[in-house]
Structures are given as structure tokens and as C-alpha cells.
Amino acid sequence: MFDILDMSASALSAQRTRMDTIAGNIANIDTTHDASGKVDPYRRRFVVFAPGQAGDAAAPGVHVASIQQDESPFIRKYDPGNPDADKSGYVSYPNIDLSIEFVNALEASRAYEANVTMMENAKAMINSSLRLLA
Amino acid sequence: MLIDRLFNQDSSPALEQLLRFTETRQRVLANDVANVDTPNFIQKDLSQADFQAQLQQRVDQAAQSSPGSVNFNDISMDVQDTGGLMFHDGNNRSMEQLMTEQAKNALLHNVAVELLRQQFMKLNAALKEQPE
Numbered sequence: 672m673f674d675i676l677d678m679s680a681s682a683l684s685a686q687r688t689r690m691d692t693i694a695g696n697i698a699n700i701d702t703t704h705d706a707s708g709k710v711d712p713y714r715r716r717f718v719v720f721a722p723g724q725a726g727d728a729a730a731p732g733v734h735v736a737s738i739q740q741d742e743s744p745f746i747r748k749y750d751p752g753n754p755d756a757d758k759s760g761y762v763s764y765p766n767i768d769l770s771i772e773f774v775n776a777l778e779a780s781r782a783y784e785a786n787v788t789m790m791e792n793a794k795a796m797i798n799s800s801l802r803l804l805a
Numbered sequence: 806m807l808i809d810r811l812f813n814q815d816s817s818p819a820l821e822q823l824l825r826f827t828e829t830r831q832r833v834l835a836n837d838v839a840n841v842d843t844p845n846f847i848q849k850d851l852s853q854a855d856f857q858a859q860l861q862q863r864v865d866q867a868a869q870s871s872p873g874s875v876n877f878n879d880i881s882m883d884v885q886d887t888g889g890l891m892f893h894d895g896n897n898r899s900m901e902q903l904m905t906e907q908a909k910n911a912l913l914h915n916v917a918v919e920l921l922r923q924q925f926m927k928l929n930a931a932l933k934e935q936p937e
Contacts, residue, residue: 672828675835682839689842720843722836731836733843782841785900789835792911796831799918800824803925 672800674731675793681724681732682786688735689718689779693772700767703755710755713765715741717775741766818877819864820921826856827914829882834907841903845895847886850906856882 696715705711721736723729743766751760830851840846859880867875889897 675832678832678835678839720840722840722843722846731832733839778842785838785841785904788904789838789907792907793831793835796828796911796914799915803918803922
């Protein structure tokens with residue numbers, strides 16, 4: 672019975688990682704340089720979930736299998752005056768769409784809530800079973 | 806005699822199995838909710854009808870035989886894939902259905918616990934030689 676809590680906890684941390692990734696995307700929505708200062712727009716990142724716990728794929732639960740980069744093309748804007756512009760005058764911006772990120776964030780927080788509810792119910796069930804002894 | 810009947814003949818064994826069923830089912834449903842965004846995950850569930858049929862059969866048997874002679878513990882609880890609309894990511898989630906089922910399951914669990922508790926209180930009353 673107690674492993675229900677582990678299961679829901681694994682989902683909570685997976686959804687939180689997803690939310691962290693989304694926050695990273697939104698924070699970097701205008702980032703056109705990499706950490707070393709070279710022109711290299713930020714690529715959108717997203718999580719991939721897989722069933723099973725992080726260390727043990729056979730255990731029930733969920734974990735983040737990988738964080739992948741979105742290989743779709745960058746958003747190009749015509750801005751010849753910008754020092755980051757290429758030969759034809761276009762500047763590449765990260766391939767991040769705010770509305771996609773917001774919908775994703777909403778989904779993540781709803782899923783988080785659902786798992787909290789499952790956890791609370793499991794706790795209530797354990798409690799009521801324990802009351803049998805008293 | 807009372808203890809024998811209480812533990813082996815009356816509703817106790819059936820309630821005990823009901824508790825076992827609701828706990829197992831809660832575990833399966835919690836796993837479904839955890840994997841609600843996992844690609845290619847088929848949602849799973851236990852069949853309540855299957856369980857009820859098996860329980861019914863044993864309760865009928867127990868009514869006609871001596872206390873404790875019917876085994877309630879061999880009721881099978883097989884995890885089955887659920888049907889439903891498949892999304893593009895290969896997951897057939899239905900959040901509404903999941904949450905409804907788990908709420909019903911939790912209530913059923915509480916019913917079983919409450920009934921079982923009353924059985925134990927009867928025993929308690931007998932032990933203390935006091936009416937409830």
C-alpha cells in the first residue's frame with residue numbers, strides 16, 4: 672500500500688522536471704548567444720517520459736527518460752542592423768512558441784495536482800485501514 | 806465459537822478481500838495517473854465485475870459449508886489494459902474517468918473498512934462483556 676506514495680511521488684518529480692524545462696524555455700525565448708558568447712540561438716528543450724522509476728524501469732511509476740532538443744528551424748527575423756544578422760540580414764531566434772509553452776505548463780501543473788490528489792487519497796485509505804487496529 | 810464465526814464465516818473474509826481489491830486497484834490507478842503523459846503507455850485497470858463474480862461464488866459456497874473451509878485468498882486480480890480513445894502519443898488516457906474511478910474506489914475502501922471495524926467492535930464488546 673505504501674508504494675502508491677512512491678509511485679505518485681515519482682510522477683510529481685517528473686512533472687516538476689517538465690515544468691523546470693518549460694521555465695528554461697521561456698526564460699531563454701530571446702537568447703541568441705550560447706554560454707561562450709558565440710551566436711548560437713537557444714534550442715527549445717522538452718522532456719520525454721517513460722514508465723518505471725528512474726533507477727528501476729520495472730517498478731511502477733514514471734520518470735524522465737531524457738530531455739531532448741527540438742530540432743525544428745529557428746525563427747528568423749529580418750533585422751540587417753543587428754550584429755547577429757547573417758549575410759542576408761536575418762537574425763535567428765530560438766524556436767520557442769510561447770503559447771505552446773504555456774499550454775504545456777498548464778498541462779504539467781494539472782497533472783501535478785492530479786497526482787497530489789492520488790497521494791492524498793492513498794494516505795486517507797492507509798489511515799482508515801490503520802484505524803481498524805485501534 | 807463467536808470468534809470462529811466472526812473471522813471465518815460472516816462477512817469478514819469477503820470484506821477482507823474487498824479491502825485487498827481496493828488497495829490493489831488504487832495502486833493500478835495511481836500508476837495510470839502517474840503515466841498520464843507518458844507516450845505509448847496503455848492505461849490499466851482491474852475488472853470490478855470479475856472480482857465481484859468471484860467473490861459472489863465464494864460467499865455462496867461459504868454459506869453452505871463449515872466455517873473456514875472456503876478459501877477467499879485465491880481470488881485473482883488481473884491487471885488488464887483499458888480501451889478508450891487513443892491519443893497521437895499512443896496513450897489512451899482519460900483523466901476524468903481515472904479520477905472518478907479512483908474516487909469510487911476510495912469510497913468503496915472506506916465502506917469495507919467501516920463494516921470490518923464494526924465486526925471487530927462486536928468482538929470487543931463481547932470481550933469486555935459490555936453491550937456496544
